[in-house]
Amino acid sequence: MARRSTEEVGMNMTPMIDIVFQLIIFFVVTTDLDRQVFNEAILLAFSPNGPSIEKRDPRTVTIEVDTKGRIYIAHRPIDKDMLTNLLRQARLSGGQTTPVQIRGDQNAKHESVRNVMQSCGKAGLYRISFVATKEKAAPRKP
């Protein structure tokens, strides 16, 4: 095979294809689909000392709160009562230890975050954690 390609004065494509496949596999594996579920307009507060999120519990419910106090789950705006009902359902299916993550905008008022915490309390979920940015990736475009 190698002899033939030198005879043809053509490039040996095999190593290049190998590398390209490795790159493809790398990108497919590292592309995080979860990221698209979250609202990118929410600027999380900075917490360099908090423990990083490594393993996510599959039961985790992530609730987002924006600057104006609106509550979202997976990009869908919802009100307090609906949130309580959703969290009740989450408790029924996942149990009382279902973790709740609150992604609050750094400029959100505590009142809106408290509304979410109250809904969690009403639904009987107490494993609450706040999500913050531990390390910034590349500088964002303005």
Added chain:
Amino acid sequence: MAKKRSPRKNMESGEIPMTPMIDVVFQLLIYFILTIKPVDVSAHLDVFSPSTKSAPSDQKPPEMLKVEIYQGAILMNGTGLDMAGLTKILGKLAAINPKQTVMILCSLDSRHNDLVEVLDACAKVGLTNLSVGSMQ
């Protein structure tokens, strides 16, 4: 005469034509390179939300630290502090008893960022018994 590869020749010799596959693979590669975005590393700051139904009775009030967050001000057990001062005092207290409960009370108009900063300071010094509540 130079040999020239043609699809027909490939088929005849039983080889798979690689060119279309390489084209597709390059398209995929370009797509991934263009769409990939670096992700911020997230941290989780775990807290307890005080339950109105079952208040834990074994907690002794003197061991509880109370941090109050107002809009633009932080008080610890009634004394006004800045973030550096708070971290320093929390560090000293954590050295004595790392299992100490810290009750963080936020005023309704305080920024969420201040709460996260206080939680971060607690995480820095190793205090993990954190409870977050609101001031009416």
